[in-house]
Amino acid sequence: MTRHSHMRLGAFLYPTGYHVAAWRHPAVPADAGVNFAHYAELARTAERGRMDFLFLPDSSAMRGDDMDALSRTAIRYVAQFEPLTLLGALAGVTERIGLTATVSSTYTEPYHIARMIASLDHISGGRAGWNLVTSQNPFEAYNFGLPEHPEHDARYARASEYAQIVKGLWDTWSDGAWLGDKDAGRFFDPDGVRPLHHSGEHFSVRGPLNMPRPPQGHPVTIQAGSSEPGRDLAASVADVVFTAQHSREQALLFAEDVRARAVKAGRDPESVVILAGVFPYVAPTRAEAEAKVERLQDLIDPHVGLALLSSELGHVDLSGCDPDGPLPDIPVSNAGRSRRDLLVRMAAEEGLTVRQLYKRVAGSRGHRQVVGTPESVADDLEDWFRSGAADGFIVMPPQLPGGLDDFVDLVLPELRRRGLFRTEYEGRTLRDHLGLERPAR
Amino acid sequence: MTRHSHMRLGAFLYPTGYHVAAWRHPAVPADAGVNFAHYAELARTAERGRMDFLFLPDSSAMRGDDMDALSRTAIRYVAQFEPLTLLGALAGVTERIGLTATVSSTYTEPYHIARMIASLDHISGGRAGWNLVTSQNPFEAYNFGLPEHPEHDARYARASEYAQIVKGLWDTWSDGAWLGDKDAGRFFDPDGVRPLHHSGEHFSVRGPLNMPRPPQGHPVTIQAGSSEPGRDLAASVADVVFTAQHSREQALLFAEDVRARAVKAGRDPESVVILAGVFPYVAPTRAEAEAKVERLQDLIDPHVGLALLSSELGHVDLSGCDPDGPLPDIPVSNAGRSRRDLLVRMAAEEGLTVRQLYKRVAGSRGHRQVVGTPESVADDLEDWFRSGAADGFIVMPPQLPGGLDDFVDLVLPELRRRGLFRTEYEGRTLRDHLGLERPAR
Structure with a gap:
């Protein structure tokens, strides 16, 4: 209302x-x-x-x-x-x-x-x-x-x-x-x-x-x-x-x-x-809006994507993990807890790989993306x-x-x-x- | 040079x-x-x-x-x-x-x-x-x-x-x-x-x-x-x-x-x-510059002038004294003796009233006054x-x-x-x- x-x-x-x-x-x-x-x-x-x-x-x-x-x-x-x-x-x-x-x-x-x-x-x-x-x-x-x-x-x-x-x-x-x-x-x-x-x-x-x-x-x-x-x-x-x-x-x-x-x-x-x-x-047009998304996503440096995901999860070490595999278990840390919980839940619910997750994270970093x-x-x-x-x-x-x-x-x-x-x-x-x-x- | x-x-x-x-x-x-x-x-x-x-x-x-x-x-x-x-x-x-x-x-x-x-x-x-x-x-x-x-x-x-x-x-x-x-x-x-x-x-x-x-x-x-x-x-x-x-x-x-x-x-x-x-x-003109000084000096509230003078003399109590009378006897204190002596001597030598003395102190507060x-x-x-x-x-x-x-x-x-x-x-x-x-x- x-x-x-x-x-x-x-x-x-x-x-x-x-x-x-x-x-x-x-x-x-x-x-x-x-x-x-x-x-x-x-x-x-x-x-x-x-x-x-x-x-x-x-x-x-x-x-x-x-x-x-x-x-x-x-x-x-x-x-x-x-x-x-x-x-x-x-x-x-x-x-x-x-x-x-x-x-x-x-x-x-x-x-x-x-x-x-x-x-x-x-x-x-x-x-x-x-x-x-x-x-x-x-x-x-x-x-x-x-x-x-x-x-x-x-x-x-x-x-x-x-x-x-x-x-x-x-x-x-x-x-x-x-x-x-x-x-x-x-x-x-x-x-x-x-x-x-x-x-x-x-x-x-x-x-x-x-x-x-x-x-x-x-x-x-x-x-x-x-x-x-x-x-x-x-x-x-x-x-x-x-x-x-x-x-x-x-x-x-x-x-x-x-x-x-x-x-x-x-x-x-x-x-x-x-x-x-x-x-x-x-x-x-929607196609132009989507092109704007792709233009920026294509500019993400993979080093940056992984590092960013690691820090959003509470500075866990992701260096050994397979970018195209699922997210490993992430311990609770002393950094912002709500972000970690949100991302772990998102990866599980949508079955995202580490790479897919860092692209989500790197783009909107927790906020809701609206394209159109x-x-x-x-x-x-x-x-x-x-x-x-x-x-x-x-x-x-x-x-x-x-x-x-x-x-x-x-x-x-x-x-x-x-x-x-x-x-x-x-x-x-x-x-x-x-x-x-x-x-x- | x-x-x-x-x-x-x-x-x-x-x-x-x-x-x-x-x-x-x-x-x-x-x-x-x-x-x-x-x-x-x-x-x-x-x-x-x-x-x-x-x-x-x-x-x-x-x-x-x-x-x-x-x-x-x-x-x-x-x-x-x-x-x-x-x-x-x-x-x-x-x-x-x-x-x-x-x-x-x-x-x-x-x-x-x-x-x-x-x-x-x-x-x-x-x-x-x-x-x-x-x-x-x-x-x-x-x-x-x-x-x-x-x-x-x-x-x-x-x-x-x-x-x-x-x-x-x-x-x-x-x-x-x-x-x-x-x-x-x-x-x-x-x-x-x-x-x-x-x-x-x-x-x-x-x-x-x-x-x-x-x-x-x-x-x-x-x-x-x-x-x-x-x-x-x-x-x-x-x-x-x-x-x-x-x-x-x-x-x-x-x-x-x-x-x-x-x-x-x-x-x-x-x-x-x-x-x-x-x-x-x-x-x-010099007379106009001096009039500017007097204009501000006349606006000094006696409470403010007395409080400033009191602190310059070593925080003595001046609350009971007549602003238009002579400076009463000022006891020697531990802190700021040279400043006290200077002001007491100035008041005595120039025959300044309390008000005239606090006006000297309150205007420039330590910086050099130039009038002209x-x-x-x-x-x-x-x-x-x-x-x-x-x-x-x-x-x-x-x-x-x-x-x-x-x-x-x-x-x-x-x-x-x-x-x-x-x-x-x-x-x-x-x-x-x-x-x-x-x-x-």
Whole structure:
């Protein structure tokens, strides 16, 4: 059942596009990750499409330590901008679109992050959001003096306390605390600003934040957990839940589960926007769309395919296995467990060889691939949206900038014809775009 | 003796201006600290003046815990943007001017900061710099889980190792390591990227940085230490040394000392640019310039003036005293005796009231005030520059935006007439502007 009058749509900007081999495509700038003009173009395209927000993935380390393997791929966070400085720059060249970035709670301090996201919210006039994650890249630990990556549940426990602190810091100023009263000589109302005095298991943070309350009250919090602790975290702190789902039925079950957890956490389930990842190939004809898929799949280096599969499964060693045989038994590891489970299940259910699996993985890497014409892609999205399986989508273009242009120029007009997407921004803030209330202090 | 053909000039942007009461001036936006349009205007003004760089001060906490006292002043870091997100946004709205911000080494991780400054350097095409400080604000500790602020020498020891790591991370990619070779499927040259493998007293950081070498090789490092360990740190790691000096002779001694220390650290002393802070009031006539001083001085709230004077005198209690009476007897305290003696002697010799004395203290807060016409201010700066006391200045306008407009529109044309400042940018990067070599890896 439709929960909203129109879809919410985010643009996922892995710099060269989400497909593993996109950087080798002739129409993609290989240096996209450190090419600001490229990002500025993407931001303007998404804003021209009146999309809700940009979404930047991130990791604070190259994902791996084999330089030869790393040097063959653009998708292992080997060479891209730090996302909060990039969001600042994108705030300077856009007017209305929301600006969100991935921030790991595992190796950062909540005071710094609360301050930076609040700063982006003030700079952009209320357009900031953060995707609160726990680091899934075990190589980050070594850049921050840790001998090893903390285990899954410990990371989530830290993340939960972290989110509480960040939101608490945003509330240390009341909305009316800013005065700027020159005659009375009062810069702010001392009764409207209070310390946080947080003291918990992982953090001790006094506050207050040295910045007035953000324009949105709380900049938008995104969360993408799918494990048990991940879903609980999402249900308790997220305004937007970003999920990888392959079937509409599973997506419906997931959405119902998250909403039920939100109710248990004392929240209105309508205040949680659930967005499914979608990895779309769109062209005027289906044959052209399929040709786009093949063009990119043919660019996958086999070294890259195997390495990628290995890491998605929790850094298991696949070097000895037959690429054209079935997937061997994969032990549970300390990396993201939900990805491993999904892939093992997919290989078993569809009887995929290792090679077939790495092609699946290398292409969409866990997100749902949709291939077709503007009409058929719109049919698919409409079906998910109207059924209540998702309140909208995070669009993960396979290649950039072309894949975003395709979505904006081909799919969005079709969604608009069906009354499923806006023609103009109605509000000023990201919360306005998403139909989310501004939280009271 | 002149060491360079023209001065280097930075613009110090305390949001409302450096004077303690600037925020109460009718021409100053009281909300300057969180007003992006204000900063964008300042950046464009400084760029129009062809100044070398913007400089953002920072602290990660309000400086104090008495809300009533804090609420009366804009200068205690109570309400302003986080500077790295702000520099990102300013990169988006400027073309040529350098972009520098204060970053404390005391409560941050070098990997994060190396990455953010490198990111800003890539975003801006080689215009980034960082002012490496150790936190002087003891209230920061409580926002990062520490029971108390680390002591001075410990902070400097950490800062020194920190700077070494940051520069080491910037060198983990060789200049030629970026390939983007689509045909060969090589994103980068694996032989050109190496881990850092730093393991020291304070930090263990593996690296490599997940970003190609910054356009400047090393973004510009600024340092402002004046204690023994501070001067050693500046001499060993700084491209730019920012110093508060009141007499040309003392400034010359300081410059000679820093250059001698640089030689001892194995550096070319010409590779260290020494900039003195200057707090200028400029107007077409001297009387108008003096009226500008008085206008701001009259806006000082007695509570604020008394609190500042109290802290300068060794935190004595002045709350009961008459501002228009003489300075009461001030007991000798352990800390800051020379400053106390100076102020007590000044008050006695000149017959100053308490109010007159706090006005002396509250205006320039340690930096050198220069008041006059464009010609007389240019005379003063020329004298310091030609004598070798400074390679240029960090201009700290008393109020913003007006004080920066005055400097750009009145003083810079006069400096240009004398051949002391550029009329156009000659290079693209901040290193170009400062006449600094791009460091080899």
